[in-house]
Every structure is written in C-alpha cells, then in structure tokens.
Amino acid sequence: MTQIRWGILGASKFAREHMGPAIHAAKGAVLSAVASRTSDSVAPFQEFAAGCRAIEGYEALLEDPNIDAVYIPLPHHMHVEWTVKALNAGKHVLAEKPIAMQAAEFDALIAARDATGLLAAEAYMIVHHPQWQRARQMVVDGAIGQVVHITGAFSYDNSDDPQNIRNQAAMGGGGLRDIGVYVLGSARYVMGAELENISAKIRLESGFDTFASMQGTMAGASYSAYVSTRMHPHQEMVFHGSEGLLRLTAPFNANIFGEARIELHQPNLGLRVEKFPAANHYVNQVEAFGHSIRTGAAYPWTLEQARGTQEAIDTIRAIGSDLG
Numbered sequence: 001m002t003q004i005r006w007g008i009l010g011a012s013k014f015a016r017e018h019m020g021p022a023i024h025a026a027k028g029a030v031l032s033a034v035a036s037r038t039s040d041s042v043a044p045f046q047e048f049a050a051g052c053r054a055i056e057g058y059e060a061l062l063e064d065p066n067i068d069a070v071y072i073p074l075p076h077h078m079h080v081e082w083t084v085k086a087l088n089a090g091k092h093v094l095a096e097k098p099i100a101m102q103a104a105e106f107d108a109l110i111a112a113r114d115a116t117g118l119l120a121a122e123a124y125m126i127v128h129h130p131q132w133q134r135a136r137q138m139v140v141d142g143a144i145g146q147v148v149h150i151t152g153a154f155s156y157d158n159s160d161d162p163q164n165i166r167n168q169a170a171m172g173g174g175g176l177r178d179i180g181v182y183v184l185g186s187a188r189y190v191m192g193a194e195l196e197n198i199s200a201k202i203r204l205e206s207g208f209d210t211f212a213s214m215q216g217t218m219a220g221a222s223y224s225a226y227v228s229t230r231m232h233p234h235q236e237m238v239f240h241g242s243e244g245l246l247r248l249t250a251p252f253n254a255n256i257f258g259e260a261r262i263e264l265h266q267p268n269l270g271l272r273v274e275k276f277p278a279a280n281h282y283v284n285q286v287e288a289f290g291h292s293i294r295t296g297a298a299y300p301w302t303l304e305q306a307r308g309t310q311e312a313i314d315t316i317r318a319i320g321s322d323l324g
Helices: 013-025 039-048 058-062 076-088 103-116 130-140 175-191 281-295 303-319
Strands: 004-009 029-036 053-056 069-072 092-096 120-123 147-157 196-205 208-218 221-228 230-241 245-248 261-266 270-275
Touching (some): 004 013, 004 281, 013 069, 029 058, 039 053, 058 076, 069 076, 069 281, 076 092, 103 303, 120 303, 130 230, 130 245, 175 221, 196 303, 208 303
Parallel strands (some): 029 053, 147 221
Antiparallel strands (some): 147 230, 230 245, 261 270
C-alpha cells in the first residue's frame, strides 16, 4: 500500500483546520473524502485537497472501497459507536480523544480491533511531538535524577459559547474529558506508570465539570494538576527531580499556545533550552499511523494506554468532592 486513502467522518472545525490539512500534508497519505450532511461543508477541505470527495452520510463513507482509514472527529459520545462500525467495515480508525467516555467501553474497542486485525487508536497527538519524546528520554536517562514531583495545568475559557459540545453534559462535555487527558496522559507517557492514590476536587456546571484539581502518586513521585474551561488560557507541565527540573512551556498546543520548548534546569549547569519550531504533531501522527499500517510496527499510543488515562478520569469524576 503506497498511500493510505483517508476519509473523515464529519466536517468539524478541528478537522477542517488541523487534521484535514495534516492528512493532506503527511507523506504516504491522501485525503480522499469527507462525509457530511451537506456538500457545502466539505468545500473548505477541497480548497487545500483538490481531489477530496464529498460523501453524504457516514455509512456511505464506510462502505466506500476506496477508503483505507477513517479519522473520527465527532462529538465524544459518538466515538465508540463509529469506531466499531468503521472497524467492522474494514477501515483502520484514528478517533479523537477521548476515544471513549468510560474505561469499560474500551472492551468493545479492543475486541473489534483484535477481531478485525485492523489498527484502531486514539488521536493523542502529543506523543508524536519530539518535545514529548525528548522529555521522556531525558527522564529515562536520569537528566533530573529521581522524579520527586509532577505538576500540570491546562486551562481555557469557553464560557461565552454555551452551544459548544464541551459545554453539553450529554455529549461528554467538561474539562476532564476534553483536556484532562493531556495533563494525565502526558505524565503517564513520560513516567511509564499509572496515577494511584487519587484525590480530587471538581466544580460542576449544568452537569459537567468546569474545573478539576487532582492529586496522587505516579512511580513514586507525587502528582498535582488542574484543568479548567473557565479560566485564562494556560498550559504547562513540570517534572521536578532530585537533580534537576524539566519544564514544558507549550506542552499541548505546541507553536499555537506558544513555542514548543523544553527547559532543563540542572545544578551548576544552569538552564538549557531545546526548541522545536518546525514540528507538527498532527502530521507526525498521521505518518506514524500509516507506518504502523504498512509495516505492522507498534503504534506509539495503544488503546490499552488510552484506557489507563480514562480509568484515572473515571476515578476523579467518581470521587471528586464538589467545590460548588
């Protein structure tokens, strides 16, 4: 298979602005079709991908024999249903995070993946960014000694957009599902361990969380993070060790929120900064997905890894005391 022919289920803003262009730009990939209710909504995709076809209806795209892989940017609560449908239709699947609403739903995803022998993965793009690959290697190599404490933060304010699916409880809204996956999953990726001994505080609004702080332990280190959809935009991850400190200043929206960079603070060596101005983790993600399809190589973020993050989110949602 020289090129992976991609189809997208739904003409979402995110797909139009980020993943559609990434598929078009990725080596070995071609954006073949977008399924939507109206052809007009597909027109913006055709502006940068001239051969992209407009297909009416998601089922029709899944039945198309000229599609090899499907990207799913639908609302959170629709991810499991359409991932399973796509797998059963013979398509490889990359579904937006969170790929499931509860950890138990991963059983159906993993079963469908294993039964079909196809690749199914959560679109957790940060593990494809060189800043995170480098951060993990630094920690493994002992650049900061033993990790003692991890802090994370991710916030933005969408209070002025009540119709946004992130402000709809029935559609899986709330900060934990939308951005909690980042402060939790990134630390799990670097540390190679799960979050344990969890405690949490949550502020709810119309049945979904607008603020959540979480604490616990991870591979012997203490962990503390917060996410919010009602605060000034901010993002940062810090790994504080016995012999240094590692800080990522734009860990999740690299080169959009700010320049992708790692700060390594070490005693007697001062500050060393590594910058990644050219990396596009969306393009890298598409290329890694295609590489795994062609070669059978392990994909960097498996369904089992994604389930670990969802298990932590489920626990936080279940035990978090309401701040009112």
